[in-house]
Each structure stands twice: as C-alpha cells, then as structure tokens.
Amino acid sequence: MNKTINQRAWLFVIPVFILVAFNAVVPLMTVVNYAFQETFANNVFTWEGTRWFKQILRSDRFHAALGRQFMFTGVILLIQIPLGIAIALSMPKKGIGVPICLVLMSMPLLIPWNVVGAMWNIFALPEIGFLGHSLNDLGFDYNFTQQIGDAWFTTILMDVWHWTSLVVLLSYAGLQSIQPAYYQAAEIDGASKWAIFRYIELPKMKKVLTIAILLRFMDSFMIYTEPFVLTGGGPGNATAFLSIDLVKMALGQFDLGPAAAMSLIYFFIVLLVCWVFYNLMMRNEEQK
C-alpha cells in the first residue's frame, strides 16, 4: 500500500510510545546501571566498567546455560514446525470439524504458564501421574525428577504439547488462503501430492511460517515459568535455561552486577536473531 507522508501521524503514536517507554526505558536503564557497577549495602555503587561482561562471557556457567537454551530451542523448533505443518495439512477444510479442531487445539495456549507446569508435573510424576505411571508399567525406568534424560524428554514434550497448536493454527490460516483454482490446475497437470505440497502449499505458507518461527524462537528463548514449575531447573542444573539461571543469579544470590550484564547479553542475542527474522518477514511482505 502506498502511504502518505504525514508527520502529524506521530500524534497517533504518542500514547503507545509513552506507555511502552514508561515500562521499557526506566527498567532497562536500571539494568544497564547495574551492569557497569558493583553494589554494596546502603546503596553504595562503584564503577566497574566492563568487568561483569568479561566475567559472564568467560564463565562456564553462562556457556552451559546458553548451550542448553540453544539446544532446547533448536529441538522444539525441529519438532513443532514439521509436526504443525503435518497436522494442518490433514485438518478438515470445511464443515463442523473445523471449529471443533480449532477450539480444542487452542486450549493449551490459554492455560496460565505455571498451571501448564503444574499440570505436567502431576501428569508425569512416576507414582501418581498418568504418563509416569504408564511409562513405568511399560518397563521404562522413568523418573523426570532424578534422571537428566527424562527431565529433558518431559520438558520438550510439555513444550510440544503447549505450543505446537500455534504452528498448526498459523499453517492452517496460510492453507485456507489458497484459492481452489490452484488445486484444480494442479489436478489437471497430474501433479503428485508431494509436488502440490512443495510448489503450491509450502510457498503459500512461507509468510505465516516465518511468523511461526519468529514467535516460537522468541518465546522458547524466554521460557521460564513452565520448566521452573515442572523441574525447577533440575535435576542439578540440567534444565536450567537462560531465564531460570538468570533469576537464580539475580534474586537467589543477589549478584546484581553479573546478572544485569547477563541480562543485556541475553537480550542482545534475542534481538539479533529476531532482527534477522523480522527483515525476512518484511521482505516477504513487500514481495506480495
């Protein structure tokens, strides 16, 4: 759409600007403030320069948390995106099945995140949970509170349960926007199922899939509440992702300087990846 140049449009944006800046600028500056200083009791601050940044960037603890975070985000993206597309492709296109599927599939998205964690906790506990009990009945030695592999399995399964529907809904919206004429033309040409998917459906879903990957990346990279309630980051530190580790450092040990430096590095990584995706998305949109 061609837009008119109008500087007075700023007046429309001001309420949003004020509300968001109110929340973003002061707290972010507080973080920046802590990141460069050492705090003592009685509000005494001393300038520390980039010491905390160097300390964090070299610390094994941060590397480990970052590694776990990328591992987690990578695994859930690899599972959720293909699975979401597959489910969207096999969903009914019209009739009574559509609203039923949409409403039921959206359910997990509307449950408060700590309830999701608590729900999966009692679902997966070996003695009283359906999942834990069944797996042990089948002869697996399953206990997510003690075994690292099981903790990872449960956390990933929980996230797949929680968020795959988002990918399904997005892909489904993309599929719905394809005109029937495309399918008719493909049928006349005798295109195989794979060819229809590869050359009609997938290109049409490109835009929504970029949004899906962007949202899933952002949210899985910030994940805190669900694994915190489910495993508490344990056993040991096995499922302590970046946010969990950060809160532990800031509120548990009150190491404000390093925690603030870590926050900024953490935020910077998210920004960088999202900036790349955002530009990809905008390019998709301009092509349209």
Place this chain on the structure above:
Amino acid sequence: MKKYKWLIPSIYILFLMLPIYWLLNMSFKTTTEIINTYSLWPQKFTFENYITIFTDSTWYTGYLNSIYYVVMNTVISVAAALPAAYAFSRYRFLGDKHLFFWLLTNRMAPPAVFALPFFQFYSSINLFDTHVAVALSHCLFNIPLAVWILEGFISAVPKELDETAYVDGYSFWRFFFRIFIPTITAGIGITMFFCFMFSWVELLLAKTLTAVAAKPIAATMTRTVSTSGYELGLLAAAGSLTIVPGAIVIYFVRNYIAKGFALGRV
C-alpha cells in the same frame, strides 16, 4: 490413505486432552486418594476442592484480581494501539520503521530480565501491589502485539474507504469512530482476545509486582505447595478453574483465531 486422514488431528487432540483430563480427574479426588491410590477416574468423587476455592476468600479473590488486571490491560492496550496501528498502516513519518521495530523488541524482551527492575521501579512510584501496576507492566508486551495485529487488519482495508469518507465531508475523527472502527470490529475482537490471553497466562511479572492486595490466582496456587505440604487436590481444582475463562473467550473468536495468530497477515 485419504480415508484415514482424520486420524492425525484426532490423535493430536487426544494427546492435548490427556494432561487436561488428568488435572480434572485429580481435582475431583481428595488429596489422600491422589497420593495413596492410582486410578484413571476418581474412586470417591468429591466437590470438596471446588467448594474450598469458592468459599475461601484468599482463593477466589485471586481469580477476581487476575480478571481485574487482565481486563484493565486489554482495554488500555487496544485503546492505545488502535490510533497507532492506523498511523503505521496509512502514513509514512519520521522514524516510523525504527519505532515499529523498537516496539517489537519489547515483545522480545525476556520478562526475567525485567523482573527485578520492575519491582524497584513500581515500588518507587508507589504502585507496588496494585492492579494498575500489573495492567501497566503487561502493556510492555501486549501493546506491541496489539499494534502488530491491528496493523495487519487495517492494512487489509483499502485506502479508498478513507478517501471516499473525506470526499463525503467526514471529519477525521467522525470517520474514525463511525466508519473505520465498525469496519475492523473483527480485528479489534481478535486483538482483545490476544491481549486477554497473554495477560492471563503471564505470571512472572504479575507475581513480582504483587504481594497481597492484587495477588493473581496463579500466584495463589504456588502458595499451596509451600504452606501445607502438597495439597494436590486443591491445586488441581484451582488449575482446572484457570482454564475456564480461556475456554469461554476462545469460543467467541473461533472463526478468526487462525487469522489472529497470523497477526492479521494472511
């Protein structure tokens, strides 16, 4: 092959419903039964847990607090985002693209980063433990989201609509309220739904910014774990009840939900 296609969504939905069923199942059991016996349905069916929640004010005020700040946040977010989304969609102005991306960066900010500074900031302006504090803090991620979704919906409305209205002698605000807002009601509905949803499910900030007076239900739930051991039955009942508001609002937007998740851009 085609005949069995319905199996895939059905199995998926079954997988989604299992943990929810398990939670419901537990909410109708007594805590002793949960711990001592494993059964697929309640042996001694009881409403006790639900009765406790509806009669004990520490429990039900949690729900009221949550609903209160969620509604407040939804209204603020959508009201502020509407003119902004219109401006982003229709006009080009100095710094518009940077501003738009800056807004989105706030949607990307991990709440864990902001938890402690938020606590200090809201304490220093005497808003700690109020509903307003939570409603305002959730604007951090809900306003960018609302602007993003609304911008998608508004851009789908042809610009000729605006121009025709001006030719017909409408002033800007009369056009905006009389013609434009009714045209995009579906978009506004969807945006409200998303603001409601993300404010409802968020806990980290809501918990950080409240102590007693505005404590959300999700934080009340964590209390059961610490004080009287594990009151699993109560926890399950409280958890089941948090699903209800979501299930109600989702019914109203069922036909638009996919489009909303695509940020109005399909």
